[in-house]
Amino acid sequence: MRDRWVTVYLVLVVIQIPLYFVLGKYPLSFDFATKDAETVLRRPIINEADRERARTSLDEAESLLKASGDRSSRDARIEMDRGILAWKEGDSEQAIERLEKAREMFMEKHGADSFHAAALDLRVGELLYLKRRYGEAISRFRRSSEPVREYLGPRDQFSVRMIFREVSALVALGRNGEAAELAHENLALLLKVAGEQDDAFLQMTGGSLNILSLQGLIRKPPGGAKSWKSALTEAKKEARDLEDHQI
Amino acid sequence: METEPQNSKLQQLKDRFSSPVAAAPVDLFRIGAGLLVIVYYIRLFLEFPLYTSENGILDHELHREIFWFSKLTLFYPGSPAFYKWGLLLTGFAGALMLFAGWRPKLGAAVSWIIAVSVHRWNFAVINLDDSSITLLLWWCLFLPIGNTFTYKTFTGRSDWRREAHLTVDGFFVRAYFCNLFIYYLTAGLTKLTSALWREGLALYVVLNLPLARTKGLWSPDHITMLWFGNHLTTILEPLFPFILFLPKGHPVKYLGGITWFFFHLAIPITIGVPYANCGLILALLLVFHGEIGDHLRKRAGGAEQPRRLNWKAPRGTRSLIVAYLLTLTLAMQKNVPVLDAVWEPAMATLYLGGVAQEYHLFDWIDRFNWTIEHDIEVSPDGKEPFMVTSDEMFEKSVRGFIVQSYLLPMRWMRVPRPLTGEMRNGILKRSAQRFVETHRELLGDEGAVVVTSRVGRLDHDDLSGEQLWPVNLMKFRYRGENVEFLHPHIPENEAHP
Numbered sequence: 001m002r003d004r005w006v007t008v009y010l011v012l013v014v015i016q017i018p019l020y021f022v023l024g025k026y027p028l029s030f031d032f033a034t035k036d037a038e039t040v041l042r043r044p045i046i047n048e049a050d051r052e053r054a055r056t057s058l059d060e061a062e063s064l065l066k067a068s069g070d071r072s073s074r075d076a077r078i079e080m081d082r083g084i085l086a087w088k089e090g091d092s093e094q095a096i097e098r099l100e101k102a103r104e105m106f107m108e109k110h111g112a113d114s115f116h117a118a119a120l121d122l123r124v125g126e127l128l129y130l131k132r133r134y135g136e137a138i139s140r141f142r143r144s145s146e147p148v149r150e151y152l153g154p155r156d157q158f159s160v161r162m163i164f165r166e167v168s169a170l171v172a173l174g175r176n177g178e179a180a181e182l183a184h185e186n187l188a189l190l191l192k193v194a195g196e197q198d199d200a201f202l203q204m205t206g207g208s209l210n211i212l213s214l215q216g217l218i219r220k221p222p223g224g225a226k227s228w229k230s231a232l233t234e235a236k237k238e239a240r241d242l243e244d245h246q247i
Numbered sequence: 248m249e250t251e252p253q254n255s256k257l258q259q260l261k262d263r264f265s266s267p268v269a270a271a272p273v274d275l276f277r278i279g280a281g282l283l284v285i286v287y288y289i290r291l292f293l294e295f296p297l298y299t300s301e302n303g304i305l306d307h308e309l310h311r312e313i314f315w316f317s318k319l320t321l322f323y324p325g326s327p328a329f330y331k332w333g334l335l336l337t338g339f340a341g342a343l344m345l346f347a348g349w350r351p352k353l354g355a356a357v358s359w360i361i362a363v364s365v366h367r368w369n370f371a372v373i374n375l376d377d378s379s380i381t382l383l384l385w386w387c388l389f390l391p392i393g394n395t396f397t398y399k400t401f402t403g404r405s406d407w408r409r410e411a412h413l414t415v416d417g418f419f420v421r422a423y424f425c426n427l428f429i430y431y432l433t434a435g436l437t438k439l440t441s442a443l444w445r446e447g448l449a450l451y452v453v454l455n456l457p458l459a460r461t462k463g464l465w466s467p468d469h470i471t472m473l474w475f476g477n478h479l480t481t482i483l484e485p486l487f488p489f490i491l492f493l494p495k496g497h498p499v500k501y502l503g504g505i506t507w508f509f510f511h512l513a514i515p516i517t518i519g520v521p522y523a524n525c526g527l528i529l530a531l532l533l534v535f536h537g538e539i540g541d542h543l544r545k546r547a548g549g550a551e552q553p554r555r556l557n558w559k560a561p562r563g564t565r566s567l568i569v570a571y572l573l574t575l576t577l578a579m580q581k582n583v584p585v586l587d588a589v590w591e592p593a594m595a596t597l598y599l600g601g602v603a604q605e606y607h608l609f610d611w612i613d614r615f616n617w618t619i620e621h622d623i624e625v626s627p628d629g630k631e632p633f634m635v636t637s638d639e640m641f642e643k644s645v646r647g648f649i650v651q652s653y654l655l656p657m658r659w660m661r662v663p664r665p666l667t668g669e670m671r672n673g674i675l676k677r678s679a680q681r682f683v684e685t686h687r688e689l690l691g692d693e694g695a696v697v698v699t700s701r702v703g704r705l706d707h708d709d710l711s712g713e714q715l716w717p718v719n720l721m722k723f724r725y726r727g728e729n730v731e732f733l734h735p736h737i738p739e740n741e742a743h744p
Contacts, residue, residue, distance in 0.1 A: 006563030013599050016319060020599070027315045031663060072312070073665040110668035113735035150718050152656055153704065192708075 026068035033061035034077060041084045044198075054085050073116070076105035080120060092131055099124050115151045118144040122162045134169040141166040154186075157193040164190055164205045171208040180217035183209060187218065194232050195239020202232040264421050267414035267555050269540025270394045272532050274348065277392040279529040280383045281346025284358055287380050287522055288339040291365060297642060297681075298369045299331055304650055304681060306673040310371050313666050316598065320367035321360070334361050345387060348397025352388060359384035363601040371653070371660055371670075372646045378604050379523035385602050386423050389568055391415035391558045411547035414540075414555045420533050422568045426575065427530055428488040433579040433606035435485030440582065441610045443706065444481055447474035449612045452705045455712070457618055458648035459518045467710045483510060495537035504531055519645050571602065579606055617655050618712060620701045621720065627694035635689070640682045640698065650674060654720065655702065672737045675721050679732070683725045690725060695733075697722045 037057035040050045062078050083098030099120055106117040125140030141162060149159045163186050170179035187209075194202060206229030212218045213228060221231035297303045301324065308324050311317060321334055338361030344354025362381055366373050395410035443449040451473045454465050465473065483506060490503035511528045515521035532539065544553070577593035580586035597603045621637040641647045652659045653670045662670050683690060690696075703715035722734040 003562040005561050006567050009567070016599050019319060020316060023315050023318055073668055077665045106665070106668065108738065110672060111736040111738050114668055116665060116668055150716070153702065154716055155708070155714070
């Protein structure tokens with residue numbers, strides 16, 4: 001008998017495989033499909049083929065979810081990805097609509113204080129800012145910044161980014177006093193997370209900070225930089241250099 | 248003609264690998280492992296209400312949906328408590344058999360199967376301690392144990408002096424060394440990928456995490472001292488397995504053994520993770536098998552020559568263990584260029600075999616450097632509010648910290664992203680419910696509880712935890728054992744996925 005132990009063990013291992021195939025069919029396929037779509041959506045620029053790939057993957061994820069009878073917040077994730085896809089396709093209205101729907105789905109599944117819902121609210125605020133709908137953007141930033149900061153922490157790059165989106169929106173509306181107050185408290189954090197931000201954000205934010213700085217409402221750019229734009233670009237470069245050095 | 252020398256070299260290697268080792272140290276290892284597993288099962292008994300029970304902090308139904316691969320286990324949702332207790336007691340009995348040397352392999356097998364089942368059932372809070380117990384039991388299935396120092400020896404039915412002269416096939420002892428080699432190299436080298444370890448701050452941060460026993464005892468004034476400790480760890484850990492190559496009685500081997508012992512003693516004293524570290528201290532019995540065997544033979548006296556036992560490994564076990572070691576090596580290749588693609592399938596294979604191991608120890612400190620403290624204010628209706636300590640709601644242990652990790656933006660186990668919301672709500676609800684149920688006298692009939700936390704990350708920007716930020720973690724009202732959440736708003740009919 002003892003000479004059959006290994007055979008018995010291997011049989012026990014092997015018979016688990018079809019069971020795991022059945023158990024993992026939906027969750028694994030869903031994860032693969034959404035990850036595939038999100039890999040494409042994370043690229044700064046996507047072409048038609050990419051868009052088609054993302055759309056197909058999200059359709060597949062959605063049908064898997066329906067087939068499995070899943071009632072979790074996974075459906076909100078698909079809706080969120082569809083919103084991002086719409087944004088990348090240039091359909092900002094549809095993007096906002098879908099992200100808003102995803103936010104409601106998160107609130108329904110996780111509750112009114114859902115972090116995911118608050119984070120999506122800020123993302124919608126960011127899109128509204130980019131569409132120059134500053135007033136609406138500010139109300140979203142005001143509504144959802146606190147829960148996001150509470151969850152991720154004030155030093156997190158996403159929290160800091162959203163603060164400076166609000167600063168820029170306030171500057172665009174000429175509410176420079178409020179903008180300066182908000183910026184003043186968080187300038188050091190902005191310089192720290194500059195390495196994790198895209199150039200477009202740094203340029204826009206730098207422009208707003210230049211206005212506040214020229215009016216003497218906030219301090220001058222650090223390190224003798226000519227402007228806040230160049231100070232932020234330099235901070236990003238330094239962060240990247242440090243990263244490369246560490247690697 | 249040309250293959251002959253190669254064959255003979257391979258044969259030489261096989262012979263060398265299988266050259267006999269003293270049987271007594273192997274059984275001393277078995278006794279130590281048995282004792283450790285007994286203590287481990289006692290801990291599982293004590294933790295039963297918190298984790299294994301369905302009324303504990305873990306929502307097992309939700310977890311089985313999130314960690315779908317953990318469904319194949321002897322535990323199942325709705326199984327009665329006596330069934331779960333019965334399983335744990337059976338595992339405990341297996342550990343006793345291993346310790347006593349009565350049908351030790353059967354005991355190890357039973358104990359191993361039940362330990363694996365517990366780990367799958369409580370998957371969300373499993374850590375190195377648990378996988379180390381699985382590993383010890385796994386190796387006890389293969390090592391030539393049960394030949395010496397059994398219950399027969401201690402009841403006088405077998406003479407230890409005779410046993411001290413026995414030797415056994417050393418193949419599995421050396422295969423175990425290969426496992427140690429993979430363990431230390433992975434644990435040691437992967438630390439170098441962490442910025443905090445390279446900066447010399449990781450040890451300071453680890454010692455100040457909520458999971459550490461010495462949390463709060465270290466201030467930035469100790470950083471210089473701990474900087475040395477930090478770098479000593481990164482140097483010593485990958486070097487430990489090399490003492491396996493040193494000949495018997497070599498002074499450097501003794502020095503290495505002493506360092507190994509104190510290194511693994513210091514971790515449970517300062518941080519925790521006692522089972523993993525005690526298991527590695529036990530491994531020294533095998534590392535020094537030659538020295539211990541000689542010593543015992545000398546103590547036993549007599550002019551008897553070492554006598555090799557006619558123990559033969561069951562058919563296929565050698566191949567199985569070689570396949571296991573190769574798979575384990577591949578499973579440790581996470582973040583290694585090119586080989587990164589194989590770690591997940593290899594880990595899945597180990598998981599199917601009930602021997603999933605993770606040796607990336609504390610290289611995750613840059614991601615998991617979160618600290619959390621709670622103020623719990625209880626306001627019974629009509630009475631003065633009062634504070635209770637955080638330990639009353641969240642157990643002060645590694646598992647307790649892991650539970651709290653799901654309340655933070657860090658995931659101990661990889662919970663798919665949007666489901667972190669369900670996971671967080673589940674932990675909050677069950678922690679509140681359990682707190683109310685276990686503190687009836689203290690809380691009175693009706694009232695409110697507010698938990699305010701201070702959360703933060705310990706790193707070079709905040710070494711002393713000065714920048715922790717306040718979080719309104721939860722607020723609820725209780726009436727008897729009923730809990731009504733006021734914050735966060737949790738959907739009443741929250742559906743399981």
